[in-house]
Amino acid sequence: MADVHPEHAQLQADRIYLGWQYVLLHPDPGPPPKRPSPAPEAPSGPDPELLRRERLQEDMLNRPVKIFRTAMALLAVLILVLGVTGNLAWSFAVIGLVATGGVAAICTYALFQGDRAVRYRVLEQQARNDRLRQERDKELFQAQEEHAARYREWQERKERFEQQMTWYAVAVPDEIDRVDVAGGTLPGWSALITLLGATRLYTGGHLTVLDLSEGAVATDLIELARRGGDDPLVWVLPVDLPRLDLGATLKPEAFADVLAHVVSVSEEHRSTRDLSFDNAILERVLEVLGENATISQVTAALRALAQVGDPRDDIRHGLITATQLERLSTLFGRGVSDRVVIERAWALESQLRKLENLGTEAVRLPPARLRVISMDRQAGVFGNRVLGTYVATALTHILRQSPGSDRPWYHTIIVAGADKLRGDVLDRLMDACETSRTGLVLTYRSLTPTVRERLGRGHAAVAFMRLGNAEDARVASEHVGTEHRLELAQLTETIGATVSGLSGTYTSTIADAHPDKCGESRTDLKEDITESTEWGRTLEKLGEIERVLQRSREFLVEPHQLQQLPTTAVIVTDATTAGRRVRLADANPAILTFPKTTLGELDDVRDAVLSLTPKGGDGDPPPNLGPPPPRLDWRKDR
Numbered sequence: 001m002a003d004v005h006p007e008h009a010q011l012q013a014d015r016i017y018l019g020w021q022y023v024l025l026h027p028d029p030g031p032p033p034k035r036p037s038p039a040p041e042a043p044s045g046p047d048p049e050l051l052r053r054e055r056l057q058e059d060m061l062n063r064p065v066k067i068f069r070t071a072m073a074l075l076a077v078l079i080l081v082l083g084v085t086g087n088l089a090w091s092f093a094v095i096g097l098v099a100t101g102g103v104a105a106i107c108t109y110a111l112f113q114g115d116r117a118v119r120y121r122v123l124e125q126q127a128r129n130d131r132l133r134q135e136r137d138k139e140l141f142q143a144q145e146e147h148a149a150r151y152r153e154w155q156e157r158k159e160r161f162e163q164q165m166t167w168y169a170v171a172v173p174d175e176i177d178r179v180d181v182a183g184g185t186l187p188g189w190s191a192l193i194t195l196l197g198a199t200r201l202y203t204g205g206h207l208t209v210l211d212l213s214e215g216a217v218a219t220d221l222i223e224l225a226r227r228g229g230d231d232p233l234v235w236v237l238p239v240d241l242p243r244l245d246l247g248a249t250l251k252p253e254a255f256a257d258v259l260a261h262v263v264s265v266s267e268e269h270r271s272t273r274d275l276s277f278d279n280a281i282l283e284r285v286l287e288v289l290g291e292n293a294t295i296s297q298v299t300a301a302l303r304a305l306a307q308v309g310d311p312r313d314d315i316r317h318g319l320i321t322a323t324q325l326e327r328l329s330t331l332f333g334r335g336v337s338d339r340v341v342i343e344r345a346w347a348l349e350s351q352l353r354k355l356e357n358l359g360t361e362a363v364r365l366p367p368a369r370l371r372v373i374s375m376d377r378q379a380g381v382f383g384n385r386v387l388g389t390y391v392a393t394a395l396t397h398i399l400r401q402s403p404g405s406d407r408p409w410y411h412t413i414i415v416a417g418a419d420k421l422r423g424d425v426l427d428r429l430m431d432a433c434e435t436s437r438t439g440l441v442l443t444y445r446s447l448t449p450t451v452r453e454r455l456g457r458g459h460a461a462v463a464f465m466r467l468g469n470a471e472d473a474r475v476a477s478e479h480v481g482t483e484h485r486l487e488l489a490q491l492t493e494t495i496g497a498t499v500s501g502l503s504g505t506y507t508s509t510i511a512d513a514h515p516d517k518c519g520e521s522r523t524d525l526k527e528d529i530t531e532s533t534e535w536g537r538t539l540e541k542l543g544e545i546e547r548v549l550q551r552s553r554e555f556l557v558e559p560h561q562l563q564q565l566p567t568t569a570v571i572v573t574d575a576t577t578a579g580r581r582v583r584l585a586d587a588n589p590a591i592l593t594f595p596k597t598t599l600g601e602l603d604d605v606r607d608a609v610l611s612l613t614p615k616g617g618d619g620d621p622p623p624n625l626g627p628p629p630p631r632l633d634w635r636k637d638r
Contacts (some may be wrong), residue, residue, distance in 0.1 A: 011525075011599065013203040014174060016409055016439065017195060018463055019570050019585025020167040020592075021602055022489035022552060029157035033150040036143035038136070058118045062111050069107035076100035167594055168602040170572055170585035172461045177408065177434050180455050181443040181570075182476060184465030186215035188567045188587065189416055189443055192465075194533055195589040196414070196441060197221040197370070201228060202525050205410050206369045208395070212388045212417035213445070214377040216505045220533040220589075225370045227528040232370040234509045237387045238354070238379055242361035243510045246373075247394035252291070254397040256282035259298065261393045261425055263351040265385045275424075281305075281344055288327045289320070296356040299349050304328050306345035354386050365510070374506045385420055392425055399432035409439035418442040423450040434458065447472040455479070461574035466565040473559035480557045480573055486584040490551040493566045495538065495588055526593045539590045557582070 011017075076097050083093030172179060181192065193209065198221065200207050209218045225232045235244055247258060260278040285301045286293055300319035304311040305328050314320050320328075332341045373391050375384040395413065405411065413433060418426060426442070433440040444451045446469060456462040456479070464480065467473040530536035555561045557571065565571075568588045574581055583602075591597055598605065 011199050011203045013205065013410070014408060015169075015171045015199070015599075016176070016179065016412075017169055017171050017199045018179065018192070018461075018572055019170045019195065019568070019587040020597060021170050021583055021585050022167055022487065022492070023602055024161075024164065024166060024552075025606060026157065026160045026164050028161055029154050032154050032158075033147055036140060036147055038140050058114050062114050065107050065110055069104050069111070072100045072104040072107065076104065165596050165598040165600075165605065167586075167591050167597040168605060169597075169599050170570075170583050171601060172572070172574055173576065174408070176459055176461045176574060177437065178430060178440045178442070178458065178460040179463060180460055181441065181463045181465060182447055182451070182455060183467035183472060183562075184443065184445070185567055186213060186217055188465050188569075189213065189215070190217040190220055190534075191568045191589060192443075192463075192570065192587040193218055193414055193416065193441075194220045194224065195587050195592070196412075198224055198525060198529065198589060198592075200409070200412050201225055201230065201369055204369075205412060207371070207412050207414065209370070209372045209374075209414045209416065210388065210391055210395070211372065211374040211506075212384070212415065212420045213443075214375050214384065214417075216374070216377075217416050218372050218374070218414075219506065222370070222372060222506075224528050224533055227531065228525070230369050231366060232372060232509060233365060233368045234372045234374070234506055236374055236376050236506050236508045237391075238357070238383065239376060240508050240510050241355070241387070242357045242359065243363060244373075245359045245362035246391060247397070248292075248359050248362065250394070250397055252286040252293070253283060254401075255293075256286055258390065258393045258397060259295075259348075259352060261422070262355070262386055262390045263348050264422060265351070265382075265389045278344060278348060281341065281348065284331055285328070288324050288331065294360070295352060295358045296360070299353050299356055301328055302345045302349035302352070305331065306342050306349055308346060308349065351386060354383050355390060358390075363510075372506065377505070388417075388420060389422070389425055392421055392429055396425075396429045396432045399429075399436045399438055402436050404435065405437045408437050412439035412441065414441040414443075416443045417445060419444040419446060419448055419451050423454065426450075426454060430454070430458065447475050456573075461572060464562065464571040464573075465569065466567065467562045470559060470563065473562040476562050476571075477557050477559050480571060480582055481580075482557050484557045484582045485554050486557065486571065486582070487552050487554050488566070488569065488584060489586065490553075492569055492586045492588070495566075495568070495590075529589050530593055533589055536590045536593065539593070 079088065079093050079096035079100065082088035083090050083097075088096075181189075184192070197207050197209070197218070201224075209221070211218055222232050222234060237244065247255065250258065256279050259282050260275050263278055264275055282298070285298060285305065289297050289301060297319050300311075300314035301324065303309050303314065304320065304325055311320070311325050315322060315325065375387060392415065413429075415421070415429075421429075430440065432438075444455075447455070447467075452475065462479065464476045467476050530539075562571075566586075568586050570585045570587050572583045572585055
């Protein structure tokens with residue numbers, strides 16, 4: 001297991017990464033809290049407008065009093081004049097003056113009291129304004145203190161939101177020894193194989209890809225391996241069949257078993273008894289031919305046994321000898337059974353002749369950690385099935401003879417388009433990989449009855465990609481469970497729609513391979529993915545799309561949703577001690593280059609965060625969380 005450093009983490013050699021899960025552990029806190037605005041400030045001195053209104057009102061109320069006072073004053077003047085002129089006795093004049101003066105004095109006092117009342121009301125209003133201003137100042141101060149506390153809390157939430165990891169690794173448990181991938185498109189398979197293969201190769205593992213899809217789904221992985229310093233070996237069959245030495249070291253019994261399964265490709269309903277019969281014929285033929293017999297020698301012997309053509313031509317070309325021909329003619333005796341042997345020998349020869357060039361030009365090849373065996377899409381469909389069955393069966397026997405590894409998944413085999421193989425061929429390959437502790441990834445384009453019987457059997461994780469067929473989608477939804485609600489990132493939908501095709505076909509590297517050839521070592525996986533894969537180049541063109549596309553949507557695992565999954569979306573299911581676990585991942589290998597991608601799994605990171613959350617809190621972690629979850633370190637000793 002790779003060392004984990006405080007700030008970085010390396011790819012782990014014992015982890016199988018199937019994609020990345022988009023989750024926001026800390027939600028977006030939204031805009032910052034609004035700062036409280038102070039109320040309009042009341043005037044600190046007397047309010048002139050209030051004073052004007054009060055005086056106007058007082059004047060209107062005192063107008064009759066003023067008029068009456070004026071009248072009394074005029075009357076007093078009149079009495080005084082009458083008294084001076086003698087028209088009125090002074091005794092009456094004095095009484096009149098006292099009366100009118102008293103009334104005028106009373107009116108004046110009343111007017112004075114009204115003026116005092118106006119000033120009092122204005123001062124009282126000013127006092128009320130002062131008290132209100134003080135209360136508002138106090139409330140504003142408290143609101144500002146509360147705002148400051150809320151803003152600090154918002155800052156902490158915002159910082160956690162911006163610094164958190166958004167993409168978490170989706171890896172299979174250690175006890176899983178096989179991954180079954182059901183459904184998917186060719187671009188989706190390309191993304192998944194590139195991600196899985198890159199993480200295997202950059203941790204020092206070995207990878208063998210058997211591409212039966214005829215879609216060149218490993219082209220990005222091949223280019224990525226070249227940039228990483230490896231020289232992948234790529235066979236394109238049937239063109240490279242003469243340079244394919246797979247199965248050359250098998251013993252006659254194993255070789256006969258391989259050939260018998262190859263012949264069974266065209267006869268889907270053949271029984272084990274029929275395979276045993278073909279196996280017995282081939283074993284006896286190989287006994288006659290001796291050790292290291294080639295396919296062309298086997299077909300020549302079968303032609304002689306089936307009495308097809310002139311055996312002297314094969315003797316002249318050195319395929320069989322006269323002694324061997326004589327032994328073959330008496331190998332199964334005479335009688336009714338001879339006709340059965342002749343028919344089966346003829347059928348065997350007609351199928352195996354497609355492999356006659358196998359290993360005829362085998363050369364010593366350099367060591368390679370990535371081997372790709374593919375089928376030429378321009379070749380016949382039946383011929384490709386024969387070749388694919390041969391390679392799968394030969395690999396099975398090689399694995400059965402190899403000692404078990406103490407490093408699970410150190411050597412990984414990927415079979416793209418495994419639904420083109422017979423069920424018994426798949427069973428034998430699964431058993432051989434489990435026994436030898438070799439990792440096995442099988443991708444199925446459709447859920448045929450053969451596939452359904454084997455999906456997730458044993459210690460296997462199941463990954464569902466887009467299932468266009470309605471019946472396949474129904475079966476997949478029942479397998480996963482329609483009660484599960486999954487979160488799909490907007491980026492997964494956007495990039496899946498952008499990268500819709502694959503580039504080119506395979507180019508054979510066997511003809512130019514040299515035993516001593518060694519490539520320049522490059523260890524920056526981030527740079528390699530960006531520059532050598534279609535997914536990395538697409539994201540580079542789109543710029544900082546990961547920062548922009550942060551939205552997501554939830555959906556239930558229902559058939560119509562599985563038919564509309566984005567290209568790189570993968571629903572991974574595996575069994576744990578707590579029950580079956582269902583996760584939605586994005587197999588886009590370019591997500592490895594994101595700064596907010598972590599190699600930690602979501603459950604592990606969430607448990608670490610919850611362990612730091614104080615009891616009785618609101619569920620959010622404390623402000624000081626220490627360093628963020630481990631990020632990617634692309635430096636790796638090779």
